[in-house]
Amino acid sequence: MLSQPSQQYRPYPPIELPDRRWPQRVLSAPPVWCSVDLRDGNQALAVPMNVSQKLELFDALVRCGFKEIEVGFPSASNTEFAFNRTLIEKGHIPDDVTIQVLVQAREDLIEKTCESLMGAKRVIIHLYNSTSPAQRRVVFGKTKAEIKDMAVRGAEMIRERIGRLAGTDVRLQYSPESFSATEVEFAKEISEAVMGVWEPTAERRMILNLPDTVEVAMPNVYADQIEWMGRNIRDRESLIISLHTHNDRGTGVAATELGLLAGADRVEGTLFGNGERTGNLDIVTVAMNLYMHGIHPGLDFSNLNALRGVYERCTGMSVPPRQPYAGELVFTAFSGSHQDAIKKGLAEWEGKGCEGVWDVPYLTIDPGDVGREYREVIRVNSQSGKGGVAYLLESEFGIDLPKDMQREFGPIANDAVDRLGREVSGVELKGMFWDEYVGRESPWRLNHFHADGVDGVFRCRASLEREGVELQATGEGNGPIAAFVQALVAAGAPEFAVASYREHDLGSGSGASAIAYIQIRCEDGRTRWGAAVDTNIELAGVKAVVSALNRVD
Ligand code: KIV
Numbered sequence: 001m002l003s004q005p006s007q008q009y010r011p012y013p014p015i016e017l018p019d020r021r022w023p024q025r026v027l028s029a030p031p032v033w034c035s036v037d038l039r040d041g042n043q044a045l046a047v048p049m050n051v052s053q054k055l056e057l058f059d060a061l062v063r064c065g066f067k068e069i070e071v072g073f074p075s076a077s078n079t080e081f082a083f084n085r086t087l088i089e090k091g092h093i094p095d096d097v098t099i100q101v102l103v104q105a106r107e108d109l110i111e112k113t114c115e116s117l118m119g120a121k122r123v124i125i126h127l128y129n130s131t132s133p134a135q136r137r138v139v140f141g142k143t144k145a146e147i148k149d150m151a152v153r154g155a156e157m158i159r160e161r162i163g164r165l166a167g168t169d170v171r172l173q174y175s176p177e178s179f180s181a182t183e184v185e186f187a188k189e190i191s192e193a194v195m196g197v198w199e200p201t202a203e204r205r206m207i208l209n210l211p212d213t214v215e216v217a218m219p220n221v222y223a224d225q226i227e228w229m230g231r232n233i234r235d236r237e238s239l240i241i242s243l244h245t246h247n248d249r250g251t252g253v254a255a256t257e258l259g260l261l262a263g264a265d266r267v268e269g270t271l272f273g274n275g276e277r278t279g280n281l282d283i284v285t286v287a288m289n290l291y292m293h294g295i296h297p298g299l300d301f302s303n304l305n306a307l308r309g310v311y312e313r314c315t316g317m318s319v320p321p322r323q324p325y326a327g328e329l330v331f332t333a334f335s336g337s338h339q340d341a342i343k344k345g346l347a348e349w350e351g352k353g354c355e356g357v358w359d360v361p362y363l364t365i366d367p368g369d370v371g372r373e374y375r376e377v378i379r380v381n382s383q384s385g386k387g388g389v390a391y392l393l394e395s396e397f398g399i400d401l402p403k404d405m406q407r408e409f410g411p412i413a414n415d416a417v418d419r420l421g422r423e424v425s426g427v428e429l430k431g432m433f434w435d436e437y438v439g440r441e442s443p444w445r446l447n448h449f450h451a452d453g454v455d456g457v458f459r460c461r462a463s464l465e466r467e468g469v470e471l472q473a474t475g476e477g478n479g480p481i482a483a484f485v486q487a488l489v490a491a492g493a494p495e496f497a498v499a500s501y502r503e504h505d506l507g508s509g510s511g512a513s514a515i516a517y518i519q520i521r522c523e524d525g526r527t528r529w530g531a532a533v534d535t536n537i538e539l540a541g542v543k544a545v546v547s548a549l550n551r552v553d
């Protein structure tokens with residue numbers, strides 16, 4: 001890197017807009033959405049989608065509720081052209097969905113584009129040419145006037161051909177490509193020149209798309225550019241102002257949100273931000289950001305995992321694990337303190353009957369709203385604490401450890417996970433729990449137990465093994481467990497007493513079993529937990545005593 005970057009790079013000059021209004025505004029309604037997955041997204045793929053992949057993605061976009069979908073650049077390749085024809089001729093386009101096509105200001109391309117649209121019900125013809133100083137100088141070698149003339153000629157060529165699309169509802173869109181790097185005065189001038197040809201009205205508006213083709217500034221600058229255009233362009237009411245951001249500086253979402261505050265009506269973007277270089281705007285994020293503020297975006301992402309699957313299959317791209325809302329890990333907490341807070345927050349939410357205002361720590365929305373499961377929220381690695389361990393045992397296996405036992409088992413599990421040096425599954429955690437408690441059969445093992453109670457006095461007989469040697473023992477107490485404790489001590493176990501006892505069912509059905517947790521206190525004051533499972537609740541308790549005793553060293 002340069003020691004003096006200012007020798008090579010310059011800050012983007014601010015827009016002169018001292019009374020900017022967008023910072024005071026709040027969003028209260030969704031914009032019109034337009035997916036550009038099948039065009040901008042597709043153009044960015046090493047291997048562009050074929051017709052059947054485009055069809056699968058198109059259908060998925062329709063199911064999400066997109067009413068405007070840019071389906072391609074039909075003059076660019078046979079596949080693109082064929083895709084349009086398939087969509088139209090095979091009746092894939094619902095009546096309320098408008099397909100959009102992109103074209104440059106060249107007669108042969110416009111001709112082919114119009115041909116590809118024959119028979120469609122609703123279309124948007126999207127004309128673009130690039131307008132920034134670098135594009136004018138480097139790519140076109142043209143003056144501003146010549147660039148403007150290109151746009152006007154393109155607009156005229158389209159206007160001349162609209163009549164051929166009889167029976168088709170044709171709407172028009174113009175993009176001064178590289179708008180955000182263009183002087184706002186020139187962007188206004190060229191856009192107004194196109195408006196002069198297309199003559200939009202408040203009843204028949206044209207779409208003026210103002211692309212952040214390459215992010216060159218902070219998102220507040222883009223917002224200023226959008227507000228400036230909205231306030232200075234003539235006949236604003238005859239325009240639908242559209243945003244189209246890319247993500248070069250990592251702020252495509254922010255630029256779009258601020259652009260909406262600045263008065264834009266429409267947003268173009270792609271699922272999960274696929275697109276050239278760092279990608280297009282991730283439309284899922286903007287839509288879900290509105291949703292988490294209580295505004296329904298008008299798009300349905302209730303099954304983001306399935307959508308992600310279609311996207312990955314069709315584009316060959318993958319969604320990173322930390323992609324907002326859709327990534328594998330975005331609703332997951334590994335850290336113990338986060339897990340604890342989430343566990344308590346979810347318990348509170350469930351306690352309220354899962355109704356009211358969502359306010360669960362660390363979770364911006366209910367993962368269930370986008371088809372994610374609570375079970376993926378808490379995952380356990382060496383950073384996790386007792387809360388996460390307990391949550392997983394409870395949510396996956398219904399093992400509801402007493403609080404005090406969580407304090408005992410948490411560090412045991414944590415050490416084991418630390419030794420493994422990786423994340424562990426719920427099944428593995430259960431295995432650790434079994435090894436530590438339920439499966440402990442040494443030095444003591446219970447082979448048979450029987451207890452009878454008369455007038456509140458219980459007598460028991462137990463067949464035991466101690467380090468493999470069989471023993472018979474009897475005892476008496478005010479309950480079967482108390483009687484068993486006496487029998488054990490009589491058989492040579494160290495003196496101990498039951499300090500705590502809990503039990504609950506594990507699942508339902510005829511083979512249902514119960515789990516008992518018992519804490520014992522030894523003479524020297526040390527405590528140990530034990531746990532056991534049995535179809536007979538009394539036996540589960542008795543076996544839990546053996547489990548706890550086997551953990552005394
Ligand atoms: O990024 C861009 O500017 C574009 C235009 C063609 C709208 O994709």
Ligand code: ZN
Binds near residue numbers: 213246
């Ligand atoms: Zn783009």
